[in-house]
Amino acid sequence: MAEKASADVGLIGLAVMGQNLALNMADHGFKVAVFNRTTRVMKEFIAANPDTPGGLVGCENLSELVAAAKKPRKIVILVKAGPAVDTVTKQLIEAGAEKDDLIVDCGNSQWTDTIRREKEFSDRCRFFGSGVSGGETGARFGPSLMPGGAADAWKHLEPIWNAIAAKVDAETGKPIETAKPGRPVKGGVPCSAYIGENGAGHYVKMVHNGIEYIDMQLISEAYFLLRNLLHVEPEELSQIFARWNEGDLDSYLIEITADILKQRDPDHPDAFLVDYVLDTAQQKGTGKWTSINALDMGIPANSIAEAVFARCLSALKVEREAASQHLIGPEYQYNGDRNELVNAVHDALYCSKICAYAQGFQLMRAAETEYKWKLDLASIASIWRGGCIIRARFLQRITAAYARDPQLVNLLLDPYFKEQIQRNQTRWRSVVALAAQAGIAAPAFMSALAYHDGYRSAQLPANLLQAQRDYFGAHTYERIDQPRGVSFHLDWSKPDRRQIKITDSH
Ligand code: 2AM
Numbered sequence: 433m434a435e436k437a438s439a440d441v442g443l444i445g446l447a448v449m450g451q452n453l454a455l456n457m458a459d460h461g462f463k464v465a466v467f468n469r470t471t472r473v474m475k476e477f478i479a480a481n482p483d484t485p486g487g488l489v490g491c492e493n494l495s496e497l498v499a500a501a502k503k504p505r506k507i508v509i510l511v512k513a514g515p516a517v518d519t520v521t522k523q524l525i526e527a528g529a530e531k532d533d534l535i536v537d538c539g540n541s542q543w544t545d546t547i548r549r550e551k552e553f554s555d556r557c558r559f560f561g562s563g564v565s566g567g568e569t570g571a572r573f574g575p576s577l578m579p580g581g582a583a584d585a586w587k588h589l590e591p592i593w594n595a596i597a598a599k600v601d602a603e604t605g606k607p608i609e610t611a612k613p614g615r616p617v618k619g620g621v622p623c624s625a626y627i628g629e630n631g632a633g634h635y636v637k638m639v640h641n642g643i644e645y646i647d648m649q650l651i652s653e654a655y656f657l658l659r660n661l662l663h664v665e666p667e668e669l670s671q672i673f674a675r676w677n678e679g680d681l682d683s684y685l686i687e688i689t690a691d692i693l694k695q696r697d698p699d700h701p702d703a704f705l706v707d708y709v710l711d712t713a714q715q716k717g718t719g720k721w722t723s724i725n726a727l728d729m730g731i732p733a734n735s736i737a738e739a740v741f742a743r744c745l746s747a748l749k750v751e752r753e754a755a756s757q758h759l760i761g762p763e764y765q766y767n768g769d770r771n772e773l774v775n776a777v778h779d780a781l782y783c784s785k786i787c788a789y790a791q792g793f794q795l796m797r798a799a800e801t802e803y804k805w806k807l808d809l810a811s812i813a814s815i816w817r818g819g820c821i822i823r824a825r826f827l828q829r830i831t832a833a834y835a836r837d838p839q840l841v842n843l844l845l846d847p848y849f850k851e852q853i854q855r856n857q858t859r860w861r862s863v864v865a866l867a868a869q870a871g872i873a874a875p876a877f878m879s880a881l882a883y884h885d886g887y888r889s890a891q892l893p894a895n896l897l898q899a900q901r902d903y904f905g906a907h908t909y910e911r912i913d914q915p916r917g918v919s920f921h922l923d924w925s926k927p928d929r930r931q932i933k934i935t936d937s938h
Pocket of ligand 1: 444468469470473510511512515519520
């Protein structure tokens, strides 16, 4: 039986993420009241963790949980994203949760659902949506946390969120990774910051995942190009990635890539695991949501979408195998310098990565206007430096870029990133050209370069395109010698082809 109102925080849903977040909070001295729909799971969890610093209070129903939590209550929900979040929130309110209480959905909810819920429950509780990144290990020892909800309620959650988040070094921005069960990290800057109203936290978490898709795809393409052009074994590639991890590309994803590539296959000790893993990627949807949102807002996040499509194409394994018998590519043999190619792929990866992040940050900029949020992009970059899957040295650079200029229109325009691309673009282009020549699919590298070249072009072929639209659909065009907003239509079907001025909004 739960004690009376002694718990600092409540948590509902004891699957792995829920258990790990509860243990993380308890490690930091918070007393956590826990509930799970299936009581046996809760009892087993309590029995398995008798001695946490903060203590766990097992609750058999939601009324017990509500009674156990100190006011204003902070109740974390970690149930399956979707209708279960609505059900549990309503049940919590029925069980006695009050207007000042914070109900914090830490699942992978769509930000639009969080906007709806915050509004729907606004006179019953203070509904928060918090992105949590870093997988199971992150939840246990320090995730990156992206909370969104009412600004005046944030102060109640902040101490807990700051305590359990991953920590980075204040000077270098490097993750401090020494947490052990019962022994949390001391010091450092927490990877947690208030993101904005209602769905802003879940939105930013979604963009994080979209960036993660393209980051992973770029790394996979770098591997694939080197593998196919140099005909090297995974172990040698592992050493290359490990070396890259010492420099500008230093990141969690490069680090695990180096580790994966040297892994031998458990069933074939002479071979490498990566060669036995079927080349079909699955997805849970956050990359797709990011791309759909980019399309909805009209923001060119083409590389993020390309990364989603690359997974879709990979999933057509049977079709690709059949097509490979019929559609013949070029004969190509790379005869150049091996080191030069390795360095060029490194630079191509770095330049493409800059473009990928530029797209993700441009998306968040647009979302500010779309959803009436005020997003601090430097702060968002800073909380991705540790805890999450895309954590990287690179994010220290992005943090610095937005700190230098909070109104920065595009990351590509920041002096540091501008200089990097300037310096490395010849090699980036040579890698893309090589991929095309050799017939090796490198959609992420190519789309990133297309984004860069499109963005830096004052002139694009949309003049012809718009004329086509006017030709077949009378969609009108603006003219370079007239003010913006003044539209014209040419009477293409008539012999005299007269131009008609349609609107003048000025
Ligand atoms: P369970 O152990 O009873 O299945 C992940 O699915 C977590 O969410 C589990 O802890 C699961 O509880 C919980 N969960 C899923 N749907 C739920 C619901 N509608 N109400 C309460 N908990 C739910």
